[in-house]
Amino acid sequence: MIRILLADDEIMIRAGVKAILGSDPGFDVVAEASDGREAVDLAISHHPDVALLDIRMPKLDGLAAAAEIRRAAPGVAVVMLTTFGEDEYIASALDVGASGFLLKSGDPRELIAGVHAVAGGAAYLSPKVAHRVITTLSRGRLSRGSAAKERVAVLTEREREVLALVGAGMSNAEIAGRLFIVEGTVKAYVSTILTRLGVRNRVQAAIIAYEAGLVA
Template identity: 80%
Template sequence: MIRILLADDEALMRAGVRAILAADPELDVVAEAGDGRQAVDLAISHHPDVALLDIRMPRLDGLAAAAEIRGAAPGTAVVMLTTFGEDDYIAKALDVGAAGFLLKSGDPRELIAGIRAVAEGAAYLSPRVAQRVIAQLSGGRMVRGARARDRVEALTGREREVLALVGAGLSNAEIAGRLHLVEGTVKAYVSAILTRLDVRNRVQAAIIAHEAGLVA
């Protein structure tokens, strides 16, 4: 069972997300918060597997709440809910350790897939969110692209394949299926990739994959 903390200041939005998650018997919303401060407190007291946070919330916004949760409850992975108008916040969320980015207007199946992936230790970027992240970070695109390509050159051919799929938002299980590998082997590849690229998490690796042109 994947235990979830749901935080959004709009009760109607929380109800809608809760209803979507209820369709999967392995997902359980164990706590709900209407603001960022309450979300932090509930994460500390309930130790959920995943905290699903709206970016804009009263008292403490989603970014600040994510940073506090990652520090006080490191076993809780953070997924940010966003809209297309909040590119700025998405970029900043990379620095606070968010492992997932989902659109409120996205496909409900994407919401479930994202939470499952993050709970399994993967990262998940909605494909459309990933496009916006790269666009938002595109200042000096040629320089960034050249640097990313240089870093990717240090990887083996198979590692580049795995990195491209990480950049496309696939979980370890999905990558294993795509490349006909066992999931444990994929985990080992991902760990090696993070070390070689000198990045902290899969989200940062995914950005490098996009900048290097590994993801269409």
């Protein structure tokens, strides 16, 4: 069972999102918050697997709440759920350690797929957001490629192999199956890769993999 914290200051939005999540028998919404400060407190006290956070909330916005949750409860995967898809929000969400970014205007199936993905250790961006990120990366890929290759050079051959699969969007279980190793070993590799690259989450690692040419 995937335990979920849902935070949004609009009751109707929370009810709608909760209804969508309720259509999947593998989900359990264990806590709901109406502001960012409450979301942080509930994440610490309930230890959910995934925290779904709106970006614009009172007392503490979703981005600040995400940063605090990642510091205080690093085992909680954070997904930003918002009506706003501007590039600055996407970049900020990734910077604070969010593992996913979904638009409220998207297909409900994206929400379900995104929660499953981040709960399984992968990253997930809604298709519209992913297109924006890739387009932005493509514009400056040549200028950043050399720097990314230097960062990747510190990794072992196996770590680069794992990084490439992270960049391809695979979960820990999928990587384990591809490389014929246990999932715990994959988690250890990913943790080491994040540390050696100096990044906070899989999305940032995937971007480096893309810029370094490890992912088509």
